Amino acid sequence: GAGVSQSPSNKVTEKGKDVELRCDPISGHTALYWYRQSLGQGLEFLIYFQGNSAPDKSGLPSDRFSAERTGGSVSTLTIQRTQQEDSAVYLCASSLVGGRGPGYEQYFGPGTRLTVT
């Protein structure tokens, strides 16, 4: 079946502009995650959504970062007033949650490469 999709694949923006990154999870997956991959910081957790529960925002680096998930499916990560240090690959993942079977692994999308000039 279809995997996790993300758009755009590449985004170049000027410092100070706002950007929106989109993630479409695997159909039926109730959990959705955002991570950031950068040369200096490796892979960092940003935020996690599970069903209708309040999201775990503990990884967001500043209040310029926010995310929402509409209808329990598509998610948008928004970065306001972008800075050069925001340049990274933003990865989205989804998973089933619960049980001892395949519910624990996360499936990743191809990522959005954000470059702030």
Place this chain on the structure above:
Amino acid sequence: AQSVAQPEDQVNVAEGNPLTVKCTYSVSGNPYLFWYVQYPNRGLQFLLKYITGDNLVKGSYGFEAEFNKSQTSFHLKKPSALVSDSALYFCAVRDKAAGNKLTFGGGTRVLVKP
């Protein structure tokens, strides 16, 4: 807090030789452990996981990993490496008590030479 260490930035191996990528972890509770592989300009692909049960876990593409609780390790192994195994490998841990987020190691680049 949970953490993962991959002590080798790069591993070089000749095709046909055994491949080992090292990973150690630290969690406060019971760990769930994962290996992912990333090919150039691609997202992360799931290889295998340890949740409970048999300490030797078999995964995709002939990879396996052994969970060692006393050494807090989860090394990835492949008996005979292929050139196509050249990629970036990430070990990750999820502490059940800490929620569902994954904490990743810094990654190990594997280069398999013909």
